[in-house]
Amino acid sequence: xxxxxxxxxxxxxxxxxxxxxxxxxxxxxxxxxxxxxxxxxxxxxxxxxxxxxxxxxxxxxxxxxx
Numbered sequence: 001x002x003x004x005x006x007x008x009x010x011x012x013x014x015x016x017x018x019x020x021x022x023x024x025x026x027x028x029x030x031x032x033x034x035x036x037x038x039x040x041x042x043x044x045x046x047x048x049x050x051x052x053x054x055x056x057x058x059x060x061x062x063x064x065x066x
Contacts, residue, residue, distance in 0.1 A: 001036070001039070001060055001061070001062055001063060001066050002036075002060070002062075002063050003033065003034065003036075003059055003060045003061070004058070004059050004060075005019070005030070005033060005034050005048065005059065006034050008052045008054070008059065012052070016030040016031055016034075019048070019051060022047075023047040023051060024047070025044065033048075045059070045060055
């Protein structure tokens with residue numbers, strides 16, 4: 001799954017730690033999501049989208065084979 005978390009954080013000048021605190025996960029989890037090493041839950045995807053005030057579809061996109 002492709003995501004725009006890093007780009008969205010950059011636009012807001014938000015650190016991984018700040019996003020982690022806003023969503024109730026660790027900084028390491030945010031890093032793993034950004035790099036595609038962690039498959040997140042629907043609830044976490046919704047929380048991340050809410051932080052960025054975007055829809056889930058604007059943040060996450062399925063890739064062929066997902």
